[in-house]
Amino acid sequence: MRPFPSGQIQMIEGTAMVLAGEDIDTDRIIPARFLKCVSFDALADQVFADDRSELNGQHPFDQPQFQGASILVVNGNFGCGSSREHAPQALMRWGIRAVVGVSFAEIFYGNCLALGIPCATASAAEIASLQQAVLNEPGGVWSLNLTTMRMVSGSADCAVSIDPGPRDMLCSGRWDATSQLLDHGEQLQALMGRLPYLNRFAT
Incomplete structure (x- = not known):
């Protein structure tokens, strides 16, 4: 398994892969019956489980x-449907580290950003050309x-776009809230020591 971002x-x-089709929703990316898992670790095997079964x-x-x-190179409105965070978790655990497409559902986009998975966009014509090159x-x-x-x-070269805010978060590492907390442990402890509601019962 490749390391997580x-x-x-x-x-x-x-390497890249093509998943063609408009409006591919999170219910297809990870079917609802797999949402009962207590850990995301096993989701790699279940990504697109129903679609894969049908296509044999x-x-x-x-x-x-x-x-x-x-x-992963996709088309328009990828990740639409329910807001389940399991969808980008399943893609990441399968090995996907970036998604490039025409457009993304807003919540899916945000869930990917929280995992350090860039979602870059390009025009429909550019994506079609990119998919064919792959x-x-x-x-x-x-x-x-x-x-x-x-x-x-x-020889293939495609201009892509990511909004400045998410792009800056990815490039600077600010998307990774856990690492930021660990890197600033001393400051957090000092802050906690100054909060009266955390220390009123201290002896």
Whole structure:
């Protein structure tokens, strides 16, 4: 299993995979029956469980040429439907580290940002061209550069966009609330020591 994202995220590199289709919702990404899990760890095996079962091994997440992919290239309104945080958790635990598409549902976008998964956008025509480039060379290594805001592989080069706020959070590492808390442990302890409602019973 590849390490989960942490700290500053300025570039995602790896192979890419195409998941074509508009309005792919979170119920498809992770069916509701898997929401009872007490840990997100097992969700990798269940991502797109129903779609994969119906396609009998022909779903992109089952096709050998896409195994180990880090960048998922989708179409419009990806991640719509319910607000379940399990959807980006399942994608991340399968190995996806960035998603590039025409547009994303707002809550899904926010849930991805909280995990350090960039969601970059481009026009429908540019995404169609990008998807074809990935399909033409499924083993090609791509880089999604959050500094230059381009997705590049060999001769293929696509300009992408991320809103300035989320982009700054990813590049600076401020998306990672847990690491920020751990890095500022002494300041937090000092602050807690000054809060009267935490210390009124102290002896």
